Amino acid sequence: MKKLIFILVLCCSSFHAGAAESKLEQIQLETDLPAVERGADALMNACHTCHSLKYITYRDLVKFGMDKKKVSDWRGDQPLDTALTSQLSDETAIQSYGIVPPDLSLIAKAREGGPSYVYSYLIGYYITPEGMTGNHVFPETRMPDMMGMSGATDPVQRAELQAKARDIVSFLAWAADPHEEERHKLGYYVIGYLLVLTAMLFVVKNQIWSRLK
Amino acid sequence: MKSRVIKWIDQRFPFSSFVKHDLTEYPTPRNLSYWWNFGFLAGFVLVLQVATGIFLAMHYKADVTLSFDSIQHIMRDVNFGWLLRYMHSTGASAFFLVIYIHMARTLYYGSYRAPRELMWWTGQGLLLLLMATAFMGYLLPWGQMSFWGATVITNLFRATPFFGDQVVVWLRGDFGVGDATLTRFFALHYLLPFLIIGGVLVHLVALHTVKSSNPSGIDLAAKDNIPFHPYFTIKDFYGLGIFLIVYCIFVFFLPNSLMEPANNIPANPMQTPTHIVPEWYFLPFYAILRSVPNLVGGVVAMGLSVMVFSFMPYLDRSRIPGGAHYRPWYRVMFYLFVVDMLVLGYVGYIPPTDQSIMIGKIATIFYFAQFVLLPFISRKEEQWLIRCGLPPEVETLIASEAKEKNKLPHQRRIGDIK
Numbered sequence: 001m002k003k004l005i006f007i008l009v010l011c012c013s014s015f016h017a018g019a020a021e022s023k024l025e026q027i028q029l030e031t032d033l034p035a036v037e038r039g040a041d042a043l044m045n046a047c048h049t050c051h052s053l054k055y056i057t058y059r060d061l062v063k064f065g066m067d068k069k070k071v072s073d074w075r076g077d078q079p080l081d082t083a084l085t086s087q088l089s090d091e092t093a094i095q096s097y098g099i100v101p102p103d104l105s106l107i108a109k110a111r112e113g114g115p116s117y118v119y120s121y122l123i124g125y126y127i128t129p130e131g132m133t134g135n136h137v138f139p140e141t142r143m144p145d146m147m148g149m150s151g152a153t154d155p156v157q158r159a160e161l162q163a164k165a166r167d168i169v170s171f172l173a174w175a176a177d178p179h180e181e182e183r184h185k186l187g188y189y190v191i192g193y194l195l196v197l198t199a200m201l202f203v204v205k206n207q208i209w210s211r212l213k
Numbered sequence: 214m215k216s217r218v219i220k221w222i223d224q225r226f227p228f229s230s231f232v233k234h235d236l237t238e239y240p241t242p243r244n245l246s247y248w249w250n251f252g253f254l255a256g257f258v259l260v261l262q263v264a265t266g267i268f269l270a271m272h273y274k275a276d277v278t279l280s281f282d283s284i285q286h287i288m289r290d291v292n293f294g295w296l297l298r299y300m301h302s303t304g305a306s307a308f309f310l311v312i313y314i315h316m317a318r319t320l321y322y323g324s325y326r327a328p329r330e331l332m333w334w335t336g337q338g339l340l341l342l343l344m345a346t347a348f349m350g351y352l353l354p355w356g357q358m359s360f361w362g363a364t365v366i367t368n369l370f371r372a373t374p375f376f377g378d379q380v381v382v383w384l385r386g387d388f389g390v391g392d393a394t395l396t397r398f399f400a401l402h403y404l405l406p407f408l409i410i411g412g413v414l415v416h417l418v419a420l421h422t423v424k425s426s427n428p429s430g431i432d433l434a435a436k437d438n439i440p441f442h443p444y445f446t447i448k449d450f451y452g453l454g455i456f457l458i459v460y461c462i463f464v465f466f467l468p469n470s471l472m473e474p475a476n477n478i479p480a481n482p483m484q485t486p487t488h489i490v491p492e493w494y495f496l497p498f499y500a501i502l503r504s505v506p507n508l509v510g511g512v513v514a515m516g517l518s519v520m521v522f523s524f525m526p527y528l529d530r531s532r533i534p535g536g537a538h539y540r541p542w543y544r545v546m547f548y549l550f551v552v553d554m555l556v557l558g559y560v561g562y563i564p565p566t567d568q569s570i571m572i573g574k575i576a577t578i579f580y581f582a583q584f585v586l587l588p589f590i591s592r593k594e595e596q597w598l599i600r601c602g603l604p605p606e607v608e609t610l611i612a613s614e615a616k617e618k619n620k621l622p623h624q625r626r627i628g629d630i631k
Contacts, residue, residue: 110477187465198454
């Protein structure tokens, strides 16, 4: 028993050590159309030059309910079924940044912490004492501070940038899991149905078993 | 009309006698608790996995350049493809959860004891097949964790004496995990479930020979056995309803909680993830593997940690009925074992530190110590229990069942005859 308590105490202590390391800012994700559309807007301006979203096509954006005019501005003369590939070729990317910028289609699901990670990363830029740009969440990042977070000292401006980052994350979360809303909606029906069915099975079970003496 | 058709069939195939023998007159102990529902649930999940898997295979492409994209195609473009895939990925976890509970029930109530050793051993074989199937299926999405998990596990076969390196290459079909590995894992992932179905049939034939065990651990007299149908069909369906509610909460609301985030990054042989973890159901065994500093020792310990369950019918020397229910020492061991499994699972999950490696070693020693000490503890416990007298309810139960059996010898079940 003593050994058991000892192990449990050790487990708890190491768990706390792990929790202290993470410095992600937890966000409540907005999944409504306006937030996602604002996020798409911000992303097309700030991120899309270098980052692709190869699993998302312009048609997906229209189907989701985004403003058709806006979508046609983004795609120019490309067909509606074109994927959101970046304009930066891999060779140029490697020349300028040393790596190919990751595809963003699944980024909101591909990091520990999900959307909160991406948000914390975007707002995590700061100026180091040496005058360089650093990032709290991902110090090795090669991405420049596109939103200008590190230079923003005014609280109002910072709040604006944070709202923008939040919108971008909303869009990325939708892009990573476009059927989420449909899934939740169907889920309520399925579980509601199962609750009724199970309750009925319980009644029938009791009724059948009551035949036994 | 109906009876004529059935008569026609019966002359050519033992349909009615099968229904009678295995359903409407199949004797089942009436005192089974809900822990006896999990065998049926395992069968259900098996069917669910095969059904969703076949439809997924219609859209999946086993090719390193296409597989990651084809999964995204299923998730985004195929009608209800996301549902199929989340049912299948959640189903894998559900399968292990159900099987582990099924095994825990067997261990708790001592159902592995005579005459049910073959049930326990066929079950052990099914567990190994299930583990192999799950492991191979996990490579198919071709994400980072798929790739590195398969690399780490196939690499363990280096421990094979004399030609370890050749065995690894033979398994992978290449020097590293690659296209050849993916295509063979896909083929085997499709094949093994059908072997599992065959194994389940053997498991069931054995079950219907020895009949179900029950919480009392005593072979019940005829009056305490009731027909499987309708009593246990309805009980199983009610249990299925509860199971499906839990399952659907995960499928519809938390499907990603069971997936490693790193598996949403396409496999990259040039970049090792900082922390490679297997799926939750392999974590305790993975912790045992890591707790032994030497490769061969680790692999042997891991293999043994799964296979050691087979020895239970011989390790448990006690003849006291009812498993842990009437055996206080064994009960303590059972719960400590469950706690030990959870500790090992946690140790397997976190990145290794000096502290966690130390805990892992203690938990590993404790894991095997329980099996090694069981013969002595169970024998001593039996002597102690006989000295102090069995609990009065067991005594009365044994007496009443014996009386019942003497009164009605013609109603004995096959399994009762000693």
